[in-house]
Amino acid sequence: MKPRSLMFTLFGEYIQHYGNEIWIGSLINMMSHFGISESSIRGAALRMVQQDFFQVRKIKNNSYYSLTNKGMRTMLDGFTRVYNKKSDKWDGRWRILTYSVPEEKRDLRNQIRKELSLMGFGFISHGTWASPNPVEQQVMELIRDYHLEQYVILFSSSSVVSHTNEDLIEKGWDxxxxxxxxxxxxxxxxxxxxxxxxxxxxxxxxxxxxxxxxxxxxxxxxxxxxxxxxxxxxxxxxxxxxxxxxxxxxxxxxxxxxxxxxxxxxxxxKAPDHELVPNRDKAINPFVV
Structure with missing residues (x-):
């Protein structure tokens, strides 16, 4: 397990239901069960702060980490589909996203691709992605978080003239x-x-x-x-x-x-100044029925 990925798992599965903030010592204790060293955990947490996924505050000599808005959205992108009940019926609409990101922003382009894949988008042609899922709100949050307004256009359509739905699915997903x-x-x-x-x-x-x-x-x-x-x-x-x-x-x-x-x-x-009202039932059974 990579430290960053495991941190998102722990926040999504447990910590978000207990105030979304944890002492780094507790995080080290939990992650040590998976063969990850303290230095690797501290280094990963620092990078998560630098990348605006975590925010940290100090109380005396202790550091307490929580997810930023960007971190929360990234975590939820990975957990919402795990626990939500899948729809039986398609609403008949394709969400089609096109983007053109300059070469000097290659890292940003790669991050967009990762996040679109996690949302369920399929790559159907150069710079064009599609999804049959109602992900408009998630995409708009992605655009705002990464300031992509000048690079991205999102369409919604009930028909694709040049291809059948089956053709589109075959192009975008295996x-x-x-x-x-x-x-x-x-x-x-x-x-x-x-x-x-x-x-x-x-x-x-x-x-x-x-x-x-x-x-x-x-x-x-x-x-x-x-x-x-x-x-x-x-x-x-x-x-x-x-x-x-x-x-x-x-x-x-x-x-x-x-x-x-x-x-x-x-x-x-938890932090000593944090009044905790844990959602224990949700932590035990996070499935949406």
Whole structure:
């Protein structure tokens, strides 16, 4: 696990439900379970501040980190589709985005591509991306955050004259490859789920282990949404194994959740001046029904 990616996982899965701020010592404690050194964590946190994903404040000798607006949007981009109920029906509209970013802003161009992919956009031709999902608000936030008004145009259309919807999907997304990613996830976590059930029944799962395993589960499942565009069900291939993977993720998540939250609450330290009203129910069950 890379430190930055794991930080987003921890904020999305736990910290956002407990005031969105954490002492760096607590963060180091949590991340040490995944083989990441203290120096790597501190370095990653500093870079996150420099990149405007984190803000930090000092109280005496302690540093407390929270997500900025940009960091919160980036985190939610990675978590909203993980937990939201997928739509059965497509609204019939394509969201089409074109951009032209100068060569001297290559890093910005690469960041745009990453964020569009995470939103579920597919690359359909040079400088042109498309999505059937209602992501207008997210795109407009992206444009404002990165000051892209002069580089980006977003369209919404109910028809594409030159191609069928099937042609557009084939150009922008490789569902055969995405299906293989889901198959690998199912193969690993079906075995794990069966083992967890047996061990939970025998009271052999510690709170600490559940925290580690729930975090790994979410981290691995969340990565699938870098390739899965999250289409409405009526645009998906027949017998789509992403549905089976989601059910497996939900069942495994719920099996581990309560003891995982107990362990998180044990090691989590908020700022002394922060009045905490934790949304514990949401932390245990973040799924939107």
């Amino acid at each position: 569902f055969a490859a995405i299906g293989k990613e889901y198959e690998a996830f199912i193969e690993i976590y079906q075995t794990k789920y069966d083992e967890y059930k047996k061990r939970a029944w025998n009271n052999e799962l510690s709170d600490e282990e559940c925290f580690i395993e729930r975090t790994k589960l979410v981290h691995e499942y969340r990565k699938l949404f870098f390739v899965d565009p999250g289409f409405p069900n009526d645009l998906l291939p027949p017998d789509w194994n992403g549905t089976k993977a989601r059910e497996l993720f939900f069942n495994t998540h719920q099996l581990l959740s309560v003891p995982a939250i107990r362990y998180f609450e044990k090691v989590f330290e």
